């Protein structure tokens with residue numbers, strides 16, 4: 018089997034093509050690539066880092082490459098474009114020795130039968146290895162690495178300074194966050210993690226998750242500190258009938274089960290529901306699992322509380338999924354808002370009078386957050402907002418909006434490694 022560094026880079030080229038040229042999410046393209054899954058764990062980690070770095074810095078890389086290439090590499094030459102992007106990422110951001118980055122890139126275009134591009138790839142990457150720092154001077158990474166539609170939507174929602182802070186936070190990789198079922202202090206020691214004010218454990222070193230103590234027994238699961246907040250905002254759920262709508266892969270279902278609720282978890286995706294079932298089984302937790310479209314499904318009995326973690330653009334998770342910035346656009350957001358409205362209306366139908374509904378999206382787009390909730394409140398006078406209180410989100414008091422919703426942003430807790438961008442609103446009817 019070919020296990021030379023070239024095999025890793027070959028997998029990276031294929032996956033980058035699948036992602037940026039064909040629109041497949043990076044994680045899906047990686048999971049579906051045989052060459053990648055056959056690599057040893059160290060090489061897989063390298064490929065992941067190389068791809069994430071290339072996509073995270075795509076705007077800067079393109080800025081440099083466009084100054085060095087006169088004719089765009091398209092059609093049959095498109096592979097050359099991805100090879101150059103990956104080569105540039107290695108030289109500009111990963112500190113790969115120039116001979117390794119340049120030679121393997123030349124071999125990659127040769128392998129692809131693009132012999133006529135060998136000279137170009139060699140010359141462009143040698144120029145970057147020689148003058149890379151100078152080529153980056155006076156560039157604006159936050160702006161360059163953010164597509165225009167996102168930048169403008171954030172300027173409109175948050176203003177220039179906050180937009181710049183959001184985009185700057187996206188240049189950093191996100192830390193590994195963990196939710197533990199109990200004994201957070203004990204597990205902070207076991208996992209060499211910091212306990213954040215909201216109770217999430219944050220591990221500095223990352224590491225192979227499945228090999229860390231407590232994972233196999235389901236003592237904890239991976240969940241961003243912001244993603245752990247919506248379920249908590251349902252308050253004490255002990256023995257309550259709780260629906261977790263759009264539940265898979267089940268991070269929030271596990272929180273609710275662990276908190277003593279009788280949970281019905283609903284998700285439209287059978288494949289993701291299987292994962293949810295496996296996650297629950299690992300933790301020794303159980304819930305009523307329903308594979309259905311939650312905007313059409315109706316339970317026999319209404320619920321005391323509902324968590325609606327609606328499908329969304331995911332622009333609050335760009336630190337973990339930088340590809341989202343380049344794969345999604347305003348039309349995707351507009352389509353999602355229709356689904357979000359339908360899900361919200363059905364969730365209200367399923368709620369007992371006086372019950373609590375928490376709506377959450379891991380998106381920075383106002384269309385998917387406050388605008389959806391404002392629409393619900395205008396159309397349904399019986400629905401009221403229940404303000405999030407500072408005591409419920411210790412250390413994140415600034416994330417409470419003037420109206421009493423929660424709006425986390427990626428640069429919050431910057432000194433601790435940041436946070437995913439979530440919008441959360443709590444309603445009662």
Ligand SMILES: C[S@@+](CC[C@H](N)C(=O)[O-])C[C@H]1O[C@@H](n2cnc3c(N)ncnc32)[C@H](O)[C@@H]1O
Nearest residue numbers: 263264266267268269284285286310311326328
């Ligand atoms: C943000 S993810 C949920 C994450 C999950 N709550 C967790 O904490 O692990 C959104 C989920 O919505 C599901 N989904 C999308 N449209 C749906 C619908 N109409 N009904 C039910 N589930 C839906 C997707 O399959 C996906 O699993």
